[in-house]
Amino acid sequence: xxxxxxxxxxxxxxxxxxxxxxxxxxxxxxxxxxxxxxxxxxxxxxxxxxxxxxxxxxxxxxxxxxxxxxxxxxxxxxxxxxxxxxxxxxxxxxxxxxxxxxxxxxxxxxxxx
Amino acid sequence: xxxxxxxxxxxxxxxxxxxxxxxxxxxxxxxxxxxxxxxxxxxxxxxxxxxxxxxxxxxxxxxxxxxxxxxxxxxxxxxxxxxxxxxxxxxxxxxxxxxxxxxxxxxxxxxx
Numbered sequence: 001x002x003x004x005x006x007x008x009x010x011x012x013x014x015x016x017x018x019x020x021x022x023x024x025x026x027x028x029x030x031x032x033x034x035x036x037x038x039x040x041x042x043x044x045x046x047x048x049x050x051x052x053x054x055x056x057x058x059x060x061x062x063x064x065x066x067x068x069x070x071x072x073x074x075x076x077x078x079x080x081x082x083x084x085x086x087x088x089x090x091x092x093x094x095x096x097x098x099x100x101x102x103x104x105x106x107x108x109x110x111x112x113x
Numbered sequence: 114x115x116x117x118x119x120x121x122x123x124x125x126x127x128x129x130x131x132x133x134x135x136x137x138x139x140x141x142x143x144x145x146x147x148x149x150x151x152x153x154x155x156x157x158x159x160x161x162x163x164x165x166x167x168x169x170x171x172x173x174x175x176x177x178x179x180x181x182x183x184x185x186x187x188x189x190x191x192x193x194x195x196x197x198x199x200x201x202x203x204x205x206x207x208x209x210x211x212x213x214x215x216x217x218x219x220x221x222x223x224x225x
Contacts, residue, residue, distance in 0.1 A: 004156070
């Protein structure tokens with residue numbers, strides 16, 4: 001059974017640009033969550049999608065957005081990139097029911113220069 | 114506001130001995146807790162979880178204990194192996210919320 005796949009693995013962007021990250025969940029999983037990991041802040045929740053609907057949102061500015069497609073694949077977009085957006089972006093998939101585990105992808109390392 | 118806290122940033126243990134990782138939380142609404150292990154340049158790997166209706170859950174070498182009155186949980190790894198050297202994250206979730214709140218992590222080093 002394939003795991004959670006995130007593309008690309010590494011990305012370098014310039015301040016002011018925008019970026020789109022992709023996540024393919026485990027087959028059968030309908031929930032996809034996104035997290036940002038930075039050395040100073042640890043793992044911070046961005047948002048969660050279930051059946052193409054955003055179910056939950058963290059405390060990030062509107063420059064961070066996402067969507068989910070009918071096949072459960074999800075994309076995350078960050079517009080007007082800032083240096084502070086440099087981080088490891090992790091995607092997690094789960095069945096979407098309560099008390100089920102979330103399984104993470106390997107992440108996308110975004111560097112903003 | 115850090116609702117999940119791992120106060121020990123690092124832990125060093127000898128191979129074969131027990132590793133005990135601690136986690137405290139402040140939100141009394143948390144009712145599901147998970148432990149993840151993370152190697153550098155990889156995503157977190159799920160280890161073990163526990164629901165608030167239990168006080169202990171065991172899976173092989175890993176046991177998680179939950180003390181709801183103290184808002185404290187711990188992960189025991191017995192015996193510790195070199196491959197256990199990684200960063201361990203504690204995470205928690207409320208009943209009506211699908212987001213995970215993570216602790217800052219504890220780096221475990223298993224010495225041969």
